[in-house]
Amino acid sequence: MANYDAAIGFQILGRNWNGGEPNAKLFPKGALAVYPGDQIARDNGGDLTRTITPATTLLSGIVAAYSPTTQLWAMVYTPSDAVFMVQSDASLAAADMGLNAPGVINAGSTTLLQSRDELDGSEIGVEAAKDFHVHDKVNFPGNDWGADVKVIVTFNKHRMADNTVGI
Numbered sequence: 001m002a003n004y005d006a007a008i009g010f011q012i013l014g015r016n017w018n019g020g021e022p023n024a025k026l027f028p029k030g031a032l033a034v035y036p037g038d039q040i041a042r043d044n045g046g047d048l049t050r051t052i053t054p055a056t057t058l059l060s061g062i063v064a065a066y067s068p069t070t071q072l073w074a075m076v077y078t079p080s081d082a083v084f085m086v087q088s089d090a091s092l093a094a095a096d097m098g099l100n101a102p103g104v105i106n107a108g109s110t111t112l113l114q115s116r117d118e119l120d121g122s123e124i125g126v127e128a129a130k131d132f133h134v135h136d137k138v139n140f141p142g143n144d145w146g147a148d149v150k151v152i153v154t155f156n157k158h159r160m161a162d163n164t165v166g167i
Contacts, residue, residue, distance in 0.1 A: 009037015
């Protein structure tokens with residue numbers, strides 16, 4: 001059976017890779033609407049931005065909660081070892097575990113107030129410049145290797161951490 005195509009951004013999975021609690025911090029963002037699960041970076045003035053070039057811009061974290069344009073701050077998961085679930089926009093196989101891929105920036109859902117960001121599975125590889133490291137698929141019924149698979153990822157390239165070459 002095919003996986004269900006439902007991109008919901010990067011969803012925190014409860015613990016950091018080292019076992020600690022994922023923490024979220026407040027950051028200034030100006031008049032920018034952000035959605036839970038959005039990839040986020042900081043501009044030269046320190047404000048949050050969604051102007052991100054995958055595999056180039058250093059990510060600062062993943063948005064934790066919806067923040068409309070009228071709010072000047074947003075909560076962001078910032079630990080460089082935070083663990084997330086995300087949907088791949090292309091087919092992935094078990095052989096892709098341990099490799100790296102950039103994220104895909106998509107417009108959030110103004111109806112569901114939810115991110116639509118995904119992992120760029122078509123760009124999976126060993127390059128250290130790619131934003132996320134793929135660990136495994138999420139183990140739940142109906143989630144099989146292939147198109148739209150939900151996978152477990154950590155940051156590979158983060159503003160506060162080193163990036164590494166995939167296995």
